[in-house]
Each structure stands twice: as structure tokens, then as C-alpha cells.
Amino acid sequence: SAAEKGGYDYFMLKEIAEQPKAVADTLLGRIDAAGALSLDEVRIPASVLREVDKVVIVACGTAYHAGMIAKYAIEHWTRIPCETELASEFRYRDPILDQRTLVVAISQSGETMDTLMALRHAREQGAKVLAICNTNGSTIPRESDAVLYTHAGPEVAVASTKAFLTQLVACYLVALYLGQVRGTKWGDEIVSVIRELSEIATQVEEVLETMEPVRELARSLADKNTVLFLGRHVGYPVALEGALKLKELAYMHAEGFAAGELKHGPIALVEKDLPVVVVVPSPRGRSVLHDKIVSNIQEIRARGARTIVIAERGDEAVRPYADHLIEIPATPVLLQPLVATVPLQVFACELATARGNEVDQPRNLAKSVTVE
Numbered sequence: 001s002a003a004e005k006g007g008y009d010y011f012m013l014k015e016i017a018e019q020p021k022a023v024a025d026t027l028l029g030r031i032d033a034a035g036a037l038s039l040d041e042v043r044i045p046a047s048v049l050r051e052v053d054k055v056v057i058v059a060c061g062t063a064y065h066a067g068m069i070a071k072y073a074i075e076h077w078t079r080i081p082c083e084t085e086l087a088s089e090f091r092y093r094d095p096i097l098d099q100r101t102l103v104v105a106i107s108q109s110g111e112t113m114d115t116l117m118a119l120r121h122a123r124e125q126g127a128k129v130l131a132i133c134n135t136n137g138s139t140i141p142r143e144s145d146a147v148l149y150t151h152a153g154p155e156v157a158v159a160s161t162k163a164f165l166t167q168l169v170a171c172y173l174v175a176l177y178l179g180q181v182r183g184t185k186w187g188d189e190i191v192s193v194i195r196e197l198s199e200i201a202t203q204v205e206e207v208l209e210t211m212e213p214v215r216e217l218a219r220s221l222a223d224k225n226t227v228l229f230l231g232r233h234v235g236y237p238v239a240l241e242g243a244l245k246l247k248e249l250a251y252m253h254a255e256g257f258a259a260g261e262l263k264h265g266p267i268a269l270v271e272k273d274l275p276v277v278v279v280v281p282s283p284r285g286r287s288v289l290h291d292k293i294v295s296n297i298q299e300i301r302a303r304g305a306r307t308i309v310i311a312e313r314g315d316e317a318v319r320p321y322a323d324h325l326i327e328i329p330a331t332p333v334l335l336q337p338l339v340a341t342v343p344l345q346v347f348a349c350e351l352a353t354a355r356g357n358e359v360d361q362p363r364n365l366a367k368s369v370t371v372e
């Protein structure tokens, strides 16, 4: 009913709008007065976490994209090798796991069969499993050694939005917490990133307030067949998520690529007026990556692409090559997906509407897939 949708036309719109609160709620009570993380709820003792020598993340769909981003954060802040794998592929390759492996299973519903089977396999091999989950008492957390709940609230629309942002928050918390417990050379950065995480909800809100041009752009592309998405570093999984949203909702051919791979194939797809969305890393910090992506934008634009550029506010270097510029607030490099994903959600939702698709219940898809 309209009341359930809080005055919005679709649950998805309501859930997109709820993201600042979902992010804030997922942080609530997990940062102490001194600015350190307190995750006692994760009942794996610090002594065990200090012994972990490998992290393996398993998930499906949108949650898998959160897991891909987590890999960058975990390896950077903890120096523990981390791999992220599709849950449906995981157990079939006989992965190497033991008591010192921490497996993180990410699932909004807590009922995805592929993810459940992956975590059962991991526990059989003696690994510790930490679930990141949005649904209290669901099967995946019940079968895990520990759980960190995301507090997104119920997500009804099939295409995941607020659950994804809170999965990211939970992943950052796990990465920062592992870093904090183990003590790495990134101690000072960890402290400052925890502080900046507290600002993120406000920044997501700012993004939401500037989405009208994105909706207008989406409507203007309603008759296109293909949209490509490019990103580097944590912007790569964001590109994959942007493409997934467009497939799910707009039933368009959409693909995400690592921008560095452009020259190894995807650039052959670029033709006049092809919309290409590019997620640009912050010009601060890892500026090498920024410069490389600016050349990628130039390359595709020289071949006629219509460039849709998501970049940090004040990033003047991209402006000359952006047919459409979507500005997002400045965040620490690893946290950028929290703000960069939001325009892509809005974009896909509006395109679906413009194409006359059912936004909350896309064809052929289920909210939770409980078969393998």
C-alpha cells in the first residue's frame, strides 16, 4: 500500500531515501567515546582474530560487490591476505581453509542457499565464520560462529540498495576492527577513518539532495540498449554494482569493467553515443589512479562515447571530458563506494520507470534465492 511505501511510488525509492539512517544505525553503538571500535558482539575473541592468516569473503549478487570492496579495505588496513569469491563457486574448487581462516559470509536475507552452503563447507574445514547479515535470527547467522548485523531495516524491493550500503559499513567495521585488534602501521589512519565514517550518513544525504539531474539524464537514455560502467580500485566493484542494478531494473545490457582493462577488449565496444559511466577515484591520496582514469575518459570520449562521470566535488581535471558530471562529496579513498553507488541506484531506478518496468519486482528475479 501507499502507506507502507511511506508516500513513495516504490519501495525502492523509499529504501534509497532511507540510506542515511540505515548507515547511521549500522554504526550506532559500535564506536566508543574514545573513537575506537567496540564490537564485543562479534564473539570471536581478539586472541583468535590475531591468529587469522587469511580472510575469505563469500556472497552473491549485490552482497558479493560489497565483499569485493571489503577485500581492498581488509588487505589495506590489516595486511591479511583476503579473497572474495562468489558463494556459488566457492566450495566446488576445494578451497584451502583451516582454523586460521576467517570466512565472512555477507547476506541481506540470511537465507541465500549458495552462501549458506559455502559457509557450511568452510566450517566443516575448521574455518571460523562471521556473518554480515540484515535479518535477525535467519539461517546464515544461526549457522555462523559470530554475526555482525547490518541495521538497514526490512528491505522489500528486490534490487538491494540500503542493505548494500550497510553491508559496506559492516565490512569497513570488520576491516578496521581487525586492524585495531592486530595493530598495524595504519593505526593512525584507522583512527581517522573511524572518525570520517561518522560523517558518511550526512554525505549520503547530500548526494540524495542533488539527484534531479541524474534522474533527468536517466530519462534521456531510456531508448538506449547498452550502458557500460568503468571504475578502478574500489570504484571497480561500484561499476559492477551500477551495471547489475541496470540489468535487474531496466533490463538493459549493462557491463562493468576495470578501467585498466579497457584497452584489453572493452574499448572495441565503444561507438558514437554509447553511454559510459565512469567512477573516478579521489584526486587526493592515490592520485596515480586518478590520472589514469582521466586518460581512460579521454580515450573513450575520443571514440564518441557519451561520458557520464562520477567524481569528487572540485575535481576539475575531469570536467573537460565529462558530458555529464555527477559530483559526490570527498571521502577517504576506501569509503568512496558509500557515496558513489547512490547515483547509480537512482539512475537505474529512474531508467526502469522510464522504460515502464516494475521497479520493486523485476521480472524473473527473487528477493532471496533459497535454491542452489
Ligand code: G6P
Pocket (backbone or CB within 6 Å): 060, 061, 062, 063, 106, 107, 108, 109, 110, 111, 112, 115, 158, 159, 160, 365, 366, 367, 368, 369
Ligand atoms: C538475490 C537478490 C539480490 C541479492 C542476492 C543476494 O539475487 O535479487 O538483490 O543481492 O540475492 O542476496 P542476500 O540476501 O544473500 O544478500
